[in-house]
Amino acid sequence: MPELPEVEVIKKSLNHRLKKQFITNVWTSKFRMRSQLTAQDQELVKGKMIEKVSRIGKFLVIQLPDSFLLLHFGMSGRLLIAKNNEEIKKIQSTKHVHFLLGLSSIYIFLHDQRRFGGVRLVRKSEADSIVSLKKILNIGVDPIEDLFRPRDFFKKTARVKRNIKSYLMDGSKIAGVGNIYATESLFRAGVNPETPTNKLSLAAWSRIIGCIQFVLTIAIKQGGSTLRDFTDPTGKRGDFTTNHLVYGKKNFNCVVCNARLDAKLINQRTTVFCKFCQKRN
Template sequence: MPELPEVEVSRMGIKPHATDQVVTKLEVRQPKLRWPVPDTLFDIEGQTIRAVKRRAKYLILETDIGYALVHLGMSGSLRVLSQATAPDKHDHVDLHLSNGKVIRYNDPRRFGAWLWQEKGGDHPALEKLGPEPLTDAFTGEYLFEKAQGKRTAIKQFIMDNAVVVGVGNIYANESLFTSRIHPKRPAGQLNLDEANTLVADIKDVLATAIKQGGTTLKDFTQADGKPGYFAQELLVYGRQGKPCPECDTELESVKIGQRNTVFCPECQK
């Protein structure tokens, strides 16, 4: 599943091609995605894309009358192509631009979404979201206060979008390892120093992933088709049974919130 770094890399990839371009045509070949593509999305035709933004794992294409909200789901990707490029089997949505380019949405599993929100309000999908992890609103003090009294495992807690957005499974594994915090520890047991360390590590892991172009997952490619490279530097995710990169203890795995979690039983307490 594309996580926040992959979505941010997609945003950076399409931004220079889409900003200040007029949407000349919206082409929907498969409207049955995670939610049906709404007819109101066609309001974007004739509009100029003023900005390409991101909120959590949603991409936002802003116009003067509203915005399109795009989610990549489990296997979705966006490509910037020539309009002459023929679509493939799982290319479900095309946004044709006045510069001759097309933003093409491919999604084999169809768990993604293309939605529309009129100007003057926030889409319900964006309500009740926590702060962005790479902003000043996400601090150790904030995390410490939110965690007070919580018995939820810390890994599940930091993956809750109501607490902080965009800390998916891969980066939760990595951040907890670098923080030396056991993923099953109740969130309420963290002290302030540990919360400060964890927040700093979350920011560092996500920023590094964005810088290096997103994780190379089998379903993800950047907007220009080039794969990411961060997977080469993953410390624990996907490495259960292998030696810990710090102490050589065998890495273990456990299910937390139905997600595979890899950790070092020696380093993480």
């Protein structure tokens, strides 16, 4: 599932390609997605110039003069680009393309096999800035763009008895951290994923936040994590997968103490951890 680093990689790859281009064509498939543009939305975006491509949490935001076009990648979504008829035909002949945006000199396609992703248009009459859009979407602190301070979270969670793993993955608290990056950050911070947040010291919060920022920054530099088929819009796979120390490594040995790693379902998500190295709180 694309998390913050993967969407950031898509954003960086698209911003310079899409900026100042006019939307000439919009198409949606007849299959149901989590959300899709209405006929009215499609009419509204046609002819508009793209001002900028940005990111809010796991949403890619295409900024238009009078609206925000939001793309969410769900479990398996990715964007593909085509620059000529041959490339367009090749992509259109593949299954699972559910949204197309034609621009002056480039086409972008949303490819989503499992269709948990979605496309949505928010008019500026509903949200006039990125800040108000963030409120509408109920997105929390962005670990790489906002002030992300241990003391704030230490105070906020002093009476919250939720396990730290699901807290980190709650997008209304912290933006864009999913199973991969929560699992990897908690291992590096030495914190057990089931630790209740009200039992975490300020020092533990400092380690957790430092590790989240470290892991996300390196992951962005390496093009994200490719599990099955994530690629950036040019087809490049993400290399951060080679830096996973625990995610997807059930029954492997811990790189620190060499004990067998454990796996547990926490809020329906498989969580791999080392019971010896992740004891600090």
